[in-house]
Amino acid sequence: xxxxxxxxxxxxxxxxAGAIAGTAAGVTTATHTAQVTRGVRAGAAAVGTAGGRAxxxxxxxxxxxxxxxxxxxxxxxxxYAATIKARGFLIAGVDQSTYHFxxxxxxxxxxxxxxxxxxxxxxxxxxxxxxxxxxxxxxxxDAQRIPAVTSGEVDVVAHTMTISCARxxxxxxxxxxxxxxxxxxxxxxSTATSIADLKGRKVCATNGSLSLANAQARGAVGVGVxxxxxxxxxxxxxxxxxxxxxxxxxxxxxxxxxxxxxxxxRFTDEPxxxxxxxxxxxxxxxxxxxxxxxxxxxxxxxxxxxxxxxPVPNPPAAQYAG
Amino acid sequence: MAVHVxxxxxxxxxxxxxxxxxxxxxxxxxxxxxxAWGAVAAVTADQHASAASDVVAISEPLSLDAxxxxxxxxxxxxxxxxxxxxxxxxxxxxxxRYNADITAAGVKIESASALVGGSAARSGLxxxxxSQAAGTGKAVxxxxxxxxxxxxxxxxxxxxxxxxxxxxxxxxxxxxxxxDGLLRGELLIAANDIYVRExxxxxxxxxQATGLPLLATALVLGLALCVAIVVTGRWLSRRTHRTLNxxxxxxxxxxxxxxxxxxxxxxxxxxxxxxAQQHGSIPAQTYADAEVSxxxxxxxxxxxxxxxxxxxxxxxxxxxxxxxxxxxxxxxxTNGPAPSSIAGASALTPAMLDQEWTRAHHAxxxxxxxxxxxxxxxxxxTGQAAITFERFSGSLTGGITYSQATFADSxxxxxxxxTGLAIGMIVAALLMAAACLWGLNRRLAEYR
Numbered sequence: 069x070x071x072x073x074x075x076x077x078x079x080x081x082x083x084x085a086g087a088i089a090g091t092a093a094g095v096t097t098a099t100h101t102a103q104v105t106r107g108v109r110a111g112a113a114a115v116g117t118a119g120g121r122a123x124x125x126x127x128x129x130x131x132x133x134x135x136x137x138x139x140x141x142x143x144x145x146x147x148y149a150a151t152i153k154a155r156g157f158l159i160a161g162v163d164q165s166t167y168h169f170x171x172x173x174x175x176x177x178x179x180x181x182x183x184x185x186x187x188x189x190x191x192x193x194x195x196x197x198x199x200x201x202x203x204x205x206x207x208x209x210d211a212q213r214i215p216a217v218t219s220g221e222v223d224v225v226a227h228t229m230t231i232s233c234a235r236x237x238x239x240x241x242x243x244x245x246x247x248x249x250x251x252x253x254x255x256x257x258s259t260a261t262s263i264a265d266l267k268g269r270k271v272c273a274t275n276g277s278l279s280l281a282n283a284q285a286r287g288a289v290g291v292g293v294x295x296x297x298x299x300x301x302x303x304x305x306x307x308x309x310x311x312x313x314x315x316x317x318x319x320x321x322x323x324x325x326x327x328x329x330x331x332x333x334r335f336t337d338e339p340x341x342x343x344x345x346x347x348x349x350x351x352x353x354x355x356x357x358x359x360x361x362x363x364x365x366x367x368x369x370x371x372x373x374x375x376x377x378x379p380v381p382n383p384p385a386a387q388y389a390g
Numbered sequence: 391m392a393v394h395v396x397x398x399x400x401x402x403x404x405x406x407x408x409x410x411x412x413x414x415x416x417x418x419x420x421x422x423x424x425x426a427w428g429a430v431a432a433v434t435a436d437q438h439a440s441a442a443s444d445v446v447a448i449s450e451p452l453s454l455d456a457x458x459x460x461x462x463x464x465x466x467x468x469x470x471x472x473x474x475x476x477x478x479x480x481x482x483x484x485x486x487r488y489n490a491d492i493t494a495a496g497v498k499i500e501s502a503s504a505l506v507g508g509s510a511a512r513s514g515l516x517x518x519x520x521s522q523a524a525g526t527g528k529a530v531x532x533x534x535x536x537x538x539x540x541x542x543x544x545x546x547x548x549x550x551x552x553x554x555x556x557x558x559x560x561x562x563x564x565x566x567x568x569x570d571g572l573l574r575g576e577l578l579i580a581a582n583d584i585y586v587r588e589x590x591x592x593x594x595x596x597x598q599a600t601g602l603p604l605l606a607t608a609l610v611l612g613l614a615l616c617v618a619i620v621v622t623g624r625w626l627s628r629r630t631h632r633t634l635n636x637x638x639x640x641x642x643x644x645x646x647x648x649x650x651x652x653x654x655x656x657x658x659x660x661x662x663x664x665x666a667q668q669h670g671s672i673p674a675q676t677y678a679d680a681e682v683s684x685x686x687x688x689x690x691x692x693x694x695x696x697x698x699x700x701x702x703x704x705x706x707x708x709x710x711x712x713x714x715x716x717x718x719x720x721x722x723x724t725n726g727p728a729p730s731s732i733a734g735a736s737a738l739t740p741a742m743l744d745q746e747w748t749r750a751h752h753a754x755x756x757x758x759x760x761x762x763x764x765x766x767x768x769x770x771x772t773g774q775a776a777i778t779f780e781r782f783s784g785s786l787t788g789g790i791t792y793s794q795a796t797f798a799d800s801x802x803x804x805x806x807x808x809t810g811l812a813i814g815m816i817v818a819a820l821l822m823a824a825a826c827l828w829g830l831n832r833r834l835a836e837y838r
Contacts, residue, residue, distance in 0.1 A: 165563060165564065166560070167560055172560065174558050174559070174560070174562060175558040177477065179763070200762060204760060206759075295564060297561045297563065297564030298564050298567070298568070300561055301564045324559045
């Protein structure tokens, strides 16, 4: 800066003149250091230790713990089904991101899938029809399934939910409406052939699912996310080596990415049931009657064919506790 | 002549004691005083002037760019979520707006990267401010590196989300969530960091331009110098019985005028700069913060619908953003400009418009929670929630533009008050020195 140079010259001249007159001057400088802070992107949380599967209090058979129907599915006076009918709509807790079971179809904005068909069958039994006015879907994550039922927020949960002895302590289930088992999904270029090859590697599953604990129990490093599609994002981006859960769910993921494949044998047995509050045993009987009806009249098989393809197996036989 | 005899006697004695000896010593002292004061005054004027022009210079390119980048990114995310909500065939207007936002952010990041290269060596930044600017420049460089690296990742994820959505895969929603997480978790944090740092630099520059210590020193020294000139003049008139020394009188007048100029320039500059802060940069920042919160809340609204999370994390964030908005709008209602003073603004305050939007949002949530997802989506896309949000967001944008114009205007006025001041001080000091030299030399000549 010119001004500064002139000022400096002036100062020098002044100091010179001052020196003659016997004066002096001093200069001080100060410095500051800017602090550097940085935000770090929080990734998916890796789950450290295996949760383990809580064993049921007593020896229990998850597949044969439900209540026998009292008769055909009718909303008889005083029943919980009658309460729902009086309210005007059924409230169902469902998934909206699990392809072919419960998902929000981007093409038509509707919630659809095999689980949704089960709900529609219940609504039809109560109201004679299943549409937006008689069924209110409440989207919930895996981790919210149990609280949604126990709090009474929803009447029923249809959400690829495995009947387990630990869960039976907290809520009731319908009879088994779908049977599957846990397997592993990898990208086509993976060398793994089963869960055994994934020891010490990152395997994705949803928080609140039994799959996460099952994978960890077999030596994998669990990575928990909210939704199954989040797992597929992580797999596609190379952040996890595999996804492990029920093969029915994995089939939905493969359908969205043909460059993935399901490997290895089923290493767990996962019977799905519809979850209902322990407050309403009569509604469990009602739902079981509905399931019995669709097993018999071919609606179960039609839904299976539509969503999950052929060959269509026989529906799981209803078994009751006592 | 008795006086002459005494003068001759003194001339032969000890130099310090004799009149010419004293006179010579006084002359040197006055010269040293004038030049030293000139230097101090020039440095003072220069520091204030350069800090004032820095207030203008810093605010204009970098912090404004950072703030706009933040807004562009937030807007892009809100538009991406809203367009996604519309389904496979997203509205052309929203696609264009998203593209424009991303392009604008990209251009700003690039131009900011170019600026940061020279930011450490910003012209005329004095001492502490220069090293603060250097530190800021380095940190900002790191932030810009993050923005440069992550922006393409973000747009890639949004593109994947769209492609999946278009073929009807639920995976699209997961990619959109991932993209939103990246934007909030990294891009916005980096952009905000730049903004905060540049704002701090702006505050420092403003404090430097309006700070008192250096100026007080210059004024006190100047006054002391004027007093010294008067005292010398009186001493001289007693010793020589001459009534007035023209040279010293001239030096005194120049000194007083220079001091008056310095004080006036500083007073005017300071008041403009303080007003720029009070009525410009502070409300502009509050408006910008509010707009960012509003955009985030708008994204939350769309993501709650898209995600169907069930876990209400986005809806919780909506409430958190609304709380933050409440605070910001409250402070604007006391410190911000009246809505009527903003051209084209609605008669309603931003706070009222926000309330309208919040009401529409709750109606939308009631629809969705009641199981009527499709109606809720329609509400978010074209219904009352969409209309009220646009009005609210527009009121904030208007406020930002208005406050920034106020700031730029006042800051420029503040800078202009210092124009020519440093050179003026140097010229004044030289004139004073010359006048002292001339006036005292004429007396000294009488002893030769």
